[in-house]
Amino acid sequence: MIFKRVLLGRHLYENCEVKTEGGYVSSVRAGLDHWEVGGILVPVFADTHAHFTSYALSINRPRLDGIKRVEDALDFISKKLEEVEGEVVIMEGYDDSAWGRTPTKRDLDRITSRPLILRRVCGHKAVLNSSAINWLKERYGDIPGLDESSGLAVEHLPLNLNRYVPPEEREVEKAIERAESLAGRLGVLLIGENTRGFFIRKLVEMDRAGRLSLMWRVAVYYDELEGVKDLLNYRSENFRIVGVKEFLDGSVGARTASFSFPYTDTGEKAPLLHGDDYLKEVVEKAERLGLGVWFHAIGDEAIEQALRVLETSSNPGKHRIEHFLFPRAEHYRKAAALGVWVSLQPNFTYRWGRLHGMYHRVVGDAIYWHNRFRTMENLSVRYAFGSDTMPPGPLYGIRGALKHPLPEERLTLAEALYRYTTAGAEMLGEESVGRLEVGKKALFSTVSEECVGIS
Secondary structure, three states, X not given: OEEEEEEEOOEEEEEEEEEEEOOEEEEEEOOOOOOOEEEEEEEOEEXXXXXXXXXXXXOOOOEOOOOOOHHHHHHHHHHHHHHOOOOOEEEEEEOHHHOOOOOOHHHXXXXXXXXXXXXXXXXXXXXXOHHHHHHHHHHHOOOOOEEOOOOEEEOHHHHOHHHHOOOOHHHHHHHHHHHHHHHHHOOEEEEEEEEOHHHHHHHHHHHHOOOOOOEEEEEEEHHHOHHHHHHOOOEOOOEEEEEEEEEOOOOOOOOOOOOOOOOOOOOOOOOXXXXXXXXXXXXXXXXXXXXXXXXXXXXXXXXXXXXXXXXXXXXXXHOEEEEOOOOOHHHHHHHHHHOOEXXXXXXXXXXXXXOOOHHHHHHHHHHHXXXXXXXXXXXXXXXXXXXXXXXXXXXXXXXXXXXXXXXXXXXXXXXXXXXXXXXXXXXXXXXXXXXOOOOOEOOEEEEOOOOOOOO
């Protein structure tokens, strides 16, 4: 077929013929005098930082995405309660960044006496009613990070909610099936998944039965590493464990990302979650097992710690910093010098990173530090894109790369596509995909300029 535009390396070429044979690219010719298929042909999209499994599981629950006012959210919750079965009601995906306030325990107590938990879209904050607090305390005792007076929970409980209220095995299986369907429809065939042990076991079981169709490259949460050690050597085309995930801080929306300065609205600083010595042990253990570490670091203080710890590694290029959202100028330079990989979420820029948006309101002028794409290009930082499934898929994020609030930091369309395809495959260690070259697997996606909002 002859395509109107094709991404070859870091550039878009006009009127390109791509032929395949036996599932592989057999020839590529550019610059012909006509085209047969409109749009842009790109290598397989690689989402380097995703939670497709947990996101798919959450789709079974009422979701509060897109609700603009807290009053509308509470009305939605009240109406949806009648439709939810089970002892504990979990609702997902609220974004209070423009609501003026967060829902409270008192709000939820007025709605229902059933145990009710709302989890924020970032996954780092939740709100519980009194019944949910009592339900958890009866079974687990005191919960770290849960303020019983307000019903707010940060970090531990929302991040581990499926361990406290575990899904049934069939729910897990259906979530993986739905995740593969969703990712495939979005053109994402290579997934850098952050997930829990029960999902990993089910993924391996399904892969052994020939039921996976996508390429899953998984990081297990560090506190569950021991529970999946027997699977570390399991490798197939569709599944392998490649990393361990550890958190250095939280999220901006939950006010738990760690900055060197206080938040403008609360006047408080969020602490780092771990000391350097512990994180060095994480790196050493991962390296002994042949795994990379995926360090979650959003605020500049957490990024400083991640770089400081990785500087002690004998092979920093094996490891990654997830999000790397608010680095100072020296952090960009150090990341380049170390050769560490960085997984960015440009959808955060599009959703919260605009001038006068949520980030600007709570971190002030540090908004200008975030996601400096052109700076990273100029410094040759090793980086690729992922969605964090907020929302899933590449197109929303590509808009963020093209619409950075600082025009001088914006990427071209070809550069943004490259970071969501070729660079992503390289980050995940996949040499057989990610480029439209002879001998590579014939796994492609097509997009239109209208889809990424630049027409």
